[in-house]
Amino acid sequence: MDISGTLWSCVVISCIYSVTAEWYDTFTGNQITEARLAALRLNNLIPWCAIEVKNCSLDEPRRLDNSCNNIHRPSLGTIMTPYHHILPPDFPTNGGLRTAKSGRALPNARALRVALVPDGRIPNKNFTHLLTNMIVFVTADSTTVHDTANYVALTTTCCMPGGELDPRCMPIRVPDDDVHLRRSNVRCLNLTRSITYQRLGCTPETLPPERINLNTPMLDLAQVYGSETAKAMNFRERWGGRLKAEKLKGKDWPPGNGRVCFQNNLNETRCHALAESLVNSLLSVNMAFLWFMRQHNNLAERLAKVNPCWDDDKLYMVSRDINIATWQQIMYYDLMPNIVDYKYLLKNGVIFPDHGHVDDYDPSLEPLVSIDYTVASRWFHSLQEGRLNLYDNQGKILRQVAAVETTLHTGMLPLNNTLEGLTQGSFRQPCTSTDKAMDPDVSM
Ligand SMILES: *[C@@H]1O[C@H](CO)[C@@H](O)[C@H](O)[C@H]1NC(C)=O
Ligand SMILES: *[C@@H]1O[C@H](CO)[C@@H](O)[C@H](O)[C@H]1NC(C)=O
Ligand SMILES: *[C@@H]1O[C@H](CO)[C@@H](O)[C@H](O)[C@H]1NC(C)=O
Ligand SMILES: *[C@@H]1O[C@H](CO)[C@@H](O)[C@H](O)[C@H]1NC(C)=O
Ligand SMILES: *[C@@H]1O[C@H](CO)[C@@H](O)[C@H](O)[C@H]1NC(C)=O
Numbered sequence: 390m391d392i393s394g395t396l397w398s399c400v401v402i403s404c405i406y407s408v409t410a411e412w413y414d415t416f417t418g419n420q421i422t423e424a425r426l427a428a429l430r431l432n433n434l435i436p437w438c439a440i441e442v443k444n445c446s447l448d449e450p451r452r453l454d455n456s457c458n459n460i461h462r463p464s465l466g467t468i469m470t471p472y473h474h475i476l477p478p479d480f481p482t483n484g485g486l487r488t489a490k491s492g493r494a495l496p497n498a499r500a501l502r503v504a505l506v507p508d509g510r511i512p513n514k515n516f517t518h519l520l521t522n523m524i525v526f527v528t529a530d531s532t533t534v535h536d537t538a539n540y541v542a543l544t545t546t547c548c549m550p551g552g553e554l555d556p557r558c559m560p561i562r563v564p565d566d567d568v569h570l571r572r573s574n575v576r577c578l579n580l581t582r583s584i585t586y587q588r589l590g591c592t593p594e595t596l597p598p599e600r601i602n603l604n605t606p607m608l609d610l611a612q613v614y615g616s617e618t619a620k621a622m623n624f625r626e627r628w629g630g631r632l633k634a635e636k637l638k639g640k641d642w643p644p645g646n647g648r649v650c651f652q653n654n655l656n657e658t659r660c661h662a663l664a665e666s667l668v669n670s671l672l673s674v675n676m677a678f679l680w681f682m683r684q685h686n687n688l689a690e691r692l693a694k695v696n697p698c699w700d701d702d703k704l705y706m707v708s709r710d711i712n713i714a715t716w717q718q719i720m721y722y723d724l725m726p727n728i729v730d731y732k733y734l735l736k737n738g739v740i741f742p743d744h745g746h747v748d749d750y751d752p753s754l755e756p757l758v759s760i761d762y763t764v765a766s767r768w769f770h771s772l773q774e775g776r777l778n779l780y781d782n783q784g785k786i787l788r789q790v791a792a793v794e795t796t797l798h799t800g801m802l803p804l805n806n807t808l809e810g811l812t813q814g815s816f817r818q819p820c821t822s823t824d825k826a827m828d829p830d831v832s833m
Contacts, residue, residue: 411441411442411443411444412426412439412440412441412442413439413440413441413442413463413464414438414439414464414591415436415437415438415439415440415464415467415469415470415471415586415591415601416438416470416471416586416591416592416599418462418464418465418470418755421439425439426439429591432590434589434590434591436468436469437469437586437589437591437601438469438586438589438590438591440454440456440464440467440468440469442456442457442463442464442467443456445457445460445463447460450706450710451609451706451709451710451713452618453611453614453615453616453617453618453621454467454468454605454616454617454618455467455468455605455606455607455609455616455756458607458756459752459755460752461752462755465755465756466605466606466607466755466756466757467605467616468602468603468604468605468616468617469601469602469603470601470602470606470757471586471599471600471601471602471757472599472600472602472757472758472759472760472763473755473757473758473759473760474759474760474761475759475761476761478597478598478599480597480598484556486559497561497562497564498561499561499562499563499564499567499578500564500567502832503567503568503569505825506771506825506826506827506832507825507826507827508826508827508828508829508832509824509826509827509828509829510774510775510821510826510828510829511821511822511824511826512774512819512820512821512822513772513819513820513821513822513823514819514822515727516727516772516819516820517815517816517817517818517819517820518774518777518814518815518816518818518819518820519815519816520724520727520728520772520820521673521769521772521773521774521820522673522676522677522815523673523677523719523720523724524724524766524769524772525671525673525674525677526612526673526674526677527608527720528763528766529604529612529667529668529670529671529673529674530604530608530609530610530611530612530716531604531605531606531607531608531758532602532604532606532758532762532763533601533602533603533604534667534670535584535603536581536583536584536600538667539581539584540579540580540581541579542651543581544557544558544581545579546558547559547560547577547579547580547581548560548577548578548579552577556582556588557581557582558580558581558582559580559581559582560577560578560579560580561577561578561580562576562577563575563576563577563578569832569833583598583600584600584601585598585599585600585601586598586599586601587599589601600760602757602758604616606756606757606758607756608713608716608717608720609713610681610709610712610713610716611665612665612668612674612677612678612681613632613664613665613678613681613682613685613712614632614664614709615663615664615665616664616665617664620664621664623664624643624644624662624663624664625701625705626701627701628701629689629690629693629701629704630689630692630693630699630701630702630703630704630705630706630707630708631685631686631689631690631704631705632682632685632686634682634686637803640683641682641683641686642659642661642679642803643661643662643663643678643679643682644661644662645658645659645660645661645662646660646662647660647661647662647663647666647669647799648660648662649666649667649669650669650797650798650799650800651669651670651797652796652797652798653797653798653799653800653801654798654800654801656800656804657798657799657800657801657804658800659799659800659802659803660799660800661799663678669797669799670796670797671796671797672777672792672795672796672798672811675799675802676802676808676811676812676815679802679808680812681712681716684712684715685708685709685712686708688707688708688711688712689704689705689708692704692707692708721734721739721740722740725739725740726740770827770831770832771821771822771823771824771825771826771827772820772821772822772823773792773820773821773827773828773831774792774818774819774820774821774828775791775792775793775828775829775830775831776789776790776791776792776830777789777790777791777792777795777811777814777818778814778817778818779806779807779810779811779813779814780810780813780814780817780818781810781813782809782813784813784817787810788810790807790811791830792828792830792831793830795811
């Protein structure tokens with residue numbers, strides 16, 4: 390009796406185990422126990438600290454959240470995963486700012502910015518604005534802006550009295566002789582600390598802080614398709630493999646009943662409902678979204694003509710695969726060799742000299758964006774032109790808008806052929822030079 394009771398509880402435990410086997414720790418990528426899962430649920434830490442991965446199947450298409458990319462460690466490369474470090478992190482254990490080797494405080498960040506980055510506008514002789522747009526879009530595809538959204542919109546008290554003592558804050562003091570702000574009364578810039586696994590309570594406070602990436606780290610057009618299967622379904626037509634669209638003057642636009650638009654003017658009524666709502670943000674992200682979304686529907690329509698037996702899912706998946714492959718081709722083969730040495734890219738296996746199929750999959754590699762990239766890529770701001778020209782399709786300049794007046798203005802794009810004019814501009818107008826000078830509208 391006793392023995393069979395014990396056996397029975399073993400069966401029950403292994404049963405529970407096989408179900409909990411679908412939950413993984415977002416930081417380590419390891420499976421978690423039922424007890425840990427229950428504790429995380431209790432503290433509202435799902436999906437931050439743990440992610441559910443439905444059983445992988447060897448012949449399924451690429452998942453939206455990228456789980457099962459690695460069949461043995463199925464949560465690697467999905468959302469909420471960490472960043473890679475080229476060098477090990479070096480933070481003081483007291484939670485303060487890192488000091489110089491001598492132990493003294495490092496120079497003030499604002500003083501460095503003003504000393505190192507002059508304002509200026511020098512056109513680039515080699516590249517058009519398409520380069521800027523694609524660099525912004527690749528960053529949006531593989532990293533996350535929640536830390537920026539945090540200090541811009543959510544935690545805005547860091548410059549209020551006592552802000553520097555708030556553990557969420559890291560305000561930047563503005564020196565009195567600041568060349569740009571000395572005549573203003575701004576002596577503090579709002580900044581919040583990055584959201585880390587440690588602060589969320591996913592990992593012990595004793596570990597060095599590690600930032601969390603809410604986005605999938607792969608180049609997978611997550612901005613177009615979303616990274617959650619159930620949510621993404623709401624943005625599909627559910628016929629013809631298409632993404633949901635409404636026609637304006639014969640062209641596809643996503644549903645216009647979105648709510649997350651921050652700065653539309655009164656006449657700018659359009660706001661997009663999207664699988665990834667932060668697409669209603671920077672102009673480059675908004676525009677590249679529309680280009681790739683329309684290309685998806687174009688592909689689906691053409692595939693349906695030649696494959697009349699394919700159902701909605703098949704058309705959707707194949708169009709998505711081709712769209713992602715095109716995006717990767719643009720990034721790795723067209724863009725990168727123009728800004729990074731071609732031989733260097735070959736030598737490091739980023740690209741290959743031959744066309745055609747390459748299988749360099751290495752299960753021991755973890756798909757992560759390096760944290761150093763998210764910092765270094767800020768230097769690309771020096772390419773950004775603050776005044777955008779709109780052109781007709783013959784290359785005639787129609788008008789000019791300030792880039793700052795386009796950001797967070799999704800509703801501007803369908804008015805007065807703005808999207809068309811800016812799209813023409815992206816491959817007709819030079820971006821600015823790759824020196825350190827920053828357009829005055831981009832710097833502050
Ligand atoms: C996943 O696989 C386990 C073990 O093979 C099985 O017990 C479980 O029911 C599966 N879950 C789903 C959702 O298919
Ligand atoms: C343009 O490209 C040439 C040749 O690669 C290079 O020497 C030059 O520095 C580039 N100019 C700019 C402004 O990037
Ligand atoms: C900081 O945020 C507050 C609240 O949004 C705002 O009033 C203030 O102007 C901001 N300070 C700076 C320097 O941007
Ligand atoms: C929309 O409103 C803004 C400011 O209110 C104005 O500058 C712009 O010309 C208007 N655009 C159109 C297309 O009416
Ligand atoms: C619309 O664009 C034309 C140039 O193509 C410009 O002359 C006109 O002022 C614009 N209208 C508005 C309301 O912005």
